[in-house]
Amino acid sequence: MGLPSLNEPIAAIATPPGKGAVGIVRLSGVGALEIAQKVWRGRDLRGMEGGRFTLGLILHPESREVLDEALALVFRAPSSYTGQDAVEFQTHGSPAVLRQVLQALLRAGARPAQPGEFTLRAYLNGRMDLAQAESVLALVESESDAARRQALRGLSKELSARIEGMAQELLDLLAHIQALLDYPEEGVEAHEARKILEHVLFEVEHLLATAPAGRIAQKGARLALVGAPNAGKSSLLNALVGYERAIVTPIPGTTRDYLEAPLEIAGVPIVAIDTAGLRQTDDVVERSGVERALNIAQEADLVLYLADQSQPRADPPELLAQLPQERVIRLATKADLPPAWHDPAFLPVSGLTGTGMPALLEAIHRRLLGEAPEGEIWISNERHAQALTEAKEHLLDALAAPEDLMGLSIQAALEALNHILGKDVPEEVIDRVFRNFCVGK
Numbered sequence: 001m002g003l004p005s006l007n008e009p010i011a012a013i014a015t016p017p018g019k020g021a022v023g024i025v026r027l028s029g030v031g032a033l034e035i036a037q038k039v040w041r042g043r044d045l046r047g048m049e050g051g052r053f054t055l056g057l058i059l060h061p062e063s064r065e066v067l068d069e070a071l072a073l074v075f076r077a078p079s080s081y082t083g084q085d086a087v088e089f090q091t092h093g094s095p096a097v098l099r100q101v102l103q104a105l106l107r108a109g110a111r112p113a114q115p116g117e118f119t120l121r122a123y124l125n126g127r128m129d130l131a132q133a134e135s136v137l138a139l140v141e142s143e144s145d146a147a148r149r150q151a152l153r154g155l156s157k158e159l160s161a162r163i164e165g166m167a168q169e170l171l172d173l174l175a176h177i178q179a180l181l182d183y184p185e186e187g188v189e190a191h192e193a194r195k196i197l198e199h200v201l202f203e204v205e206h207l208l209a210t211a212p213a214g215r216i217a218q219k220g221a222r223l224a225l226v227g228a229p230n231a232g233k234s235s236l237l238n239a240l241v242g243y244e245r246a247i248v249t250p251i252p253g254t255t256r257d258y259l260e261a262p263l264e265i266a267g268v269p270i271v272a273i274d275t276a277g278l279r280q281t282d283d284v285v286e287r288s289g290v291e292r293a294l295n296i297a298q299e300a301d302l303v304l305y306l307a308d309q310s311q312p313r314a315d316p317p318e319l320l321a322q323l324p325q326e327r328v329i330r331l332a333t334k335a336d337l338p339p340a341w342h343d344p345a346f347l348p349v350s351g352l353t354g355t356g357m358p359a360l361l362e363a364i365h366r367r368l369l370g371e372a373p374e375g376e377i378w379i380s381n382e383r384h385a386q387a388l389t390e391a392k393e394h395l396l397d398a399l400a401a402p403e404d405l406m407g408l409s410i411q412a413a414l415e416a417l418n419h420i421l422g423k424d425v426p427e428e429v430i431d432r433v434f435r436n437f438c439v440g441k
């Protein structure tokens with residue numbers, strides 16, 4: 001479809017639909033200040049320095065009807081978000097006001113901005129690289145603290161700097177290998193080249209290892225609670241969310257369907273799912289509930305398998321065997337009661353008294369985020385994960401190749417890394433990135 005023109009003045013409402021205390025309409029492009037002045041009564045915006053604001057009235061450009069009282073914030077190229085002359089109007093946050101102000105700017109010569117077009121300009125004008133632009137989107141969409149923190153690190157160029165560092169090492173290496181081939185008598189060591197390759201490969205793998213955690217920080221996780229009827233699933237769910245979300249009864253088989261409750265553990269958004277008890281049964285409703293529970297467990301990021309340790313083991317072992325083992329945390333429930341059995345593979349907890357809850361939260365956190373270190377940047381963008389995977393494959397090829405052929409694979413790895421930053425990426429990649437933005441960002 002082609003990228004839109006970079007200079008045309010564009011305008012959009014930047015605040016979300018609905019009423020708010022303040023609404024923002026943005027305008028950016030060549031001639032932005034002239035267009036803004038056409039709808040403005042107050043200090044002449046064209047004469048203002050960048051980074052200043054003034055209070056005035058917004059008018060219809062032809063009828064001169066007053067549309068609202070507003071603040072105008074003036075930005076001058078290149079010191080603006082887009083790198084262009086730009087004005088932001090802060091109006092009263094009414095949909096009627098915002099619509100009229102936008103219409104006035106369009107009448108005065110701007111065209112409606114496309115989704116993400118302001119950020120696209122920031123990227124095309126070199127104000128940020130593509131990974132930073134993607135972090136802007138991730139930040140706008142962040143719903144948890146972990147997601148917010150990671151997006152902010154991406155925006156502050158932390159990821160880009162890491163990628164640039166690796167790319168630089170590969171560039172130096174290419175020069176080194178060229179020298180090795182051109183002047184073999186200079187004694188440039190081939191094993192030096194392999195050492196550098198191994199180092200970059202280590203860094204790439206290190207970043208890739210954070211991808212599962214990054215994905216979960218961004219999208220959240222589903223946590224299924226399964227076990228025999230009366231194992232204490234509903235009680236544990238209530239203990240996790242901190243209020244009586246699920247009905248607790250001493251009658252087995254009460255929860256015949258399933259219910260979901262949102263919670264946050266260590267900054268990660270989690271949906272906990274209380275399921276019907278797993279037991280073989282002839283009751284049609286209950287049986288379909290059990291099947292449902294197994295399906296939910298199969299699709300969950302993590303499964304809590306509960307067994308009542310105050311009673312002789314009653315849960316059929318074949319049910320536990322049907323669960324995705326690598327994603328199961330086993331829990332011995334009702335730990336406040338005297339034990340009827342003990343199994344070190346089971347973590348003792350009591351939904352009633354809270355015994356074992358800190359250890360459980362810790363275990364959930366560790367299992368969901370794996371070894372991804374807290375202080376480390378995580379790969380939370382699918383495009384980045386794919387590019388790193390490609391880079392990894394090319395690096396492995398390079399390591400396996402004889403010196404005179406290494407260069408090709410190194411070049412390919414370098415290109416994959418550069419794609420993360422948006423260097424030499426095909427237009428449709430850029431298009432795809434910005435299509436996910438909202439209008440006005």
Ligand SMILES: Nc1nc2c(ncn2[C@@H]2O[C@H](COP(=O)(O)OP(=O)(O)O)[C@@H](O)[C@H]2O)c(=O)[nH]1
Pocket residue numbers: 227228229230231232233234235236247248249250251252253254255277333334335336337349350351352353
């Ligand atoms: N003493 C004790 N009783 C519990 C605990 N958790 C659940 N119960 C009791 O066990 C019964 C079944 O609990 P419930 O949470 O409904 O189990 P579910 O069928 O697996 O959802 C209820 O009578 C609860 O009060 C616990 O940690 N300690």
Ligand SMILES: [Mg+2]
Pocket residue numbers: 233234235246247248254255274
């Ligand atoms: Mg229940």
